[in-house]
Amino acid sequence: MSGPTELPVPDTADVRSGPEVSAELLSVLPLLGEWHGEGVLSGAAAGSDQDLRFGQWIRFSHDGRGFLAYESRTWRLTDDGSIVGPDARESGFWxxxxQDDVELLVTSPExxxxxYVGTARTTTSWELRTDVLARTPDAPDVSRxxxxxxxxxxxxxxxxxxxxxxxxLRPLMSARLERIR
Structure with missing residues (x-):
């Protein structure tokens, strides 16, 4: 049995195409799109004495309803920028x-x-803190x-x-990503 090559409903990361953007999304609308760049994973978080580089792709998309779908993929980089292989992934919803309150639901294969709950501090910045955190028995020890x-x-x-x-609280990771779409 073969499935369709495209979904029968639109989903887009571009405000210029696809379904109309819901007015509910105004506080997170600047995130909409695809982003690509590099970041740093804290060496302490990785069990190392030095920070580690990674590449990252993030997509914020919508289907006309009042939430953004979120997907992130990272890959480990060497000091010279060569790709070592896939790394962390997560997906969720903003x-x-x-007007200013935001919830973020995130799940990862770890x-x-x-x-998270938080606020849009300005039209282009968001601060979120965990409200609930659940983990499997073999997941990293994270409490907030x-x-x-x-x-x-x-x-x-x-x-x-x-x-x-x-x-x-200790730094885990940070990145700078440029909009690619």
């Missing part, structure tokens, strides 16, 4: 609630499901997290901090 996103000079910058059960 859900605006009211066995962590995070629900904070994510900061901002668009600065047309680039998407973000930082993620995480804490273990009895540990303070």
């Amino acid at each position: 859900r605006p609630r009211g 066995g962590i499901v995070e629900i 997290a904070v994510r900061l996103y901002g668009i600065v000079d047309g680039a998407l910058l973000y930082a993620i901090d995480r804490a273990g059960a009895d540990e303070p």
Whole structure:
């Protein structure tokens, strides 16, 4: 049995095509699109004494309803920029609630499901903190997290901090991504 090559309903990362953008998305609309760039994974988080480079692709898309679908893929890079192989992935949804409130639901194959709540601090920056965090028995020991996103000079910058059960928040990863679509 073969399936269709395209979905029968539109999904787009471009405000110029596809379904009309819901007015509910105004507080997260600047994120819409595809982004690509590089970042740094904290050496301490990776069990190393030095930070590690990674490449990343993120897509924020919509289907006309009041949320953005979110997908992220990363790949490990050597110091000279050569690709080592695939790394972290996550997917989820950005859900605006009211004028400035935002919810972010994120799941990853490492066995962590995070629900963040936060605010749009300006029209181009968002600060989110975990409200609920669930993990499988073999997932990394994470008890809470904070994510900061901002668009600065047309680039998407973000930082993620995480804490273990009895540990303070520490930097996990950060990146600078350029819009590619």
